[in-house]
Amino acid sequence: MSGIATSENQSIVTVCGGSSAVVLVCEHASAFIPEGLKGLGLSEADRLSHAAWDPGAMAVAERMAAELDAVLVASNVSRLVYDCNRPPEAPDAMPAQSEVIVVPGNADLSEADRAERARRYYAPFRAALAQEVATVAAPVIVTIHSFTRVFHGQPRTVEIGVLHDSDTRLADAMLDSAARHTLLNVQRNAPYGPEDRVTHTLREHALPGGHPNVMIEIRNDLIATEAQQQSIAAMLAGWVREALETVQGGRDA
């Protein structure tokens, strides 16, 4: 037996039930770093920063799940331990640096170390999501993320990003109807896009089956409080619902 005991028995993956066609995904729900990894050598501030997770995203996703009666699959492990929106072969699945933060615990990982990280922290998430996508009839995949207002010193003006990969249907419908749902600055494939390899979940779980899908990015200062999270979640739920009706030709989601 290894001597590394996990005194915090935190579940690696969350799967919440729902009976609509929507499968919500939150890959960066938590800043949790399992005890055996010694905080990846980070300061406490870095461990809790947006580099480690998407602040507010899970709270929004949970409220959207309730509004939409959706399934919700989330990873409860920091993206610095394993970024569940990256395939195991991507260098930034276990980044040695994220924006300005150096991650000592990810320096010099061997192939075996990387395989073990993927096995422990990505495989359960991937399997749970694949399971839900396989069992929901005509699933629709919606991933929920947040991004920081200032990146490498540059402020970002986009407030909500609607991202897509090669299947633009649901993103198009959302962008067409944005003005009916929000006054926020909404942009397509911003603050980054598929060229930045951020659409892994869509590619892995939506595109092969032809399932409508979209990745929603929310600027994290807009979902910092519970009241903001609730209000954005309600808005997004109505927006996704309408866009889905458009995509599905009025068919009930």
Place this chain on the structure above:
Amino acid sequence: MSGIATSENQSIVTVCGGSSAVVLVCEHASAFIPEGLKGLGLSEADRLSHAAWDPGAMAVAERMAAELDAVLVASNVSRLVYDCNRPPEAPDAMPAQSEVIVVPGNADLSEADRAERARRYYAPFRAALAQEVATVAAPVIVTIHSFTRVFHGQPRTVEIGVLHDSDTRLADAMLDSAARHTLLNVQRNAPYGPEDRVTHTLREHALPGGHPNVMIEIRNDLIATEAQQQSIAAMLAGWVREALETVQGGRDA
């Protein structure tokens, strides 16, 4: 969209990491009944009784997981909603009666109702466990249960049951070494056994791959307090560890 909103966003399945070969399983970890099922029509007392879950089992499993550095997969939904230690075709996967408790919400379930229950509450658990068993090298499956002291009015003298199906290796090793680990009344395949169809998890996840396995049943009055849970868990962890060494011919688990 269905009108059934899940205001309680409870995860259906728990997967905790670990790096030893042991995969702990707790099928009856929780008495949670999702809101849409209206408590299955049960009184509050019945909803929290041993018919709904295995009191103490998850607390013991969590502590064993820490001691053994084991993976832990648990279902967080009441066994009255779906008993994850039963296949979907078993009548008692969604029992209309459990011991003396009638379950109104399980009366007259249609085939579609049963399929939907299995899809929502069993499939994620089954997939998560299958995933862990598939990715751990040479896995060992240990399921943790608790049972009531009095059943149908009859007190039970057995305190710890060591149960097995057709593969008796790990159970034999535990029974052979029981006296070194506990003064409790330990019995083989008691208070029930494979003939009562209680070894589904072992049959599904251990036997096909030839993985050593055992099902441990603890009388629930012995794990009612945190101190008891801690002490039984430490004892069981040491006992399982020794038995594994015997089965594996001294190989480190």
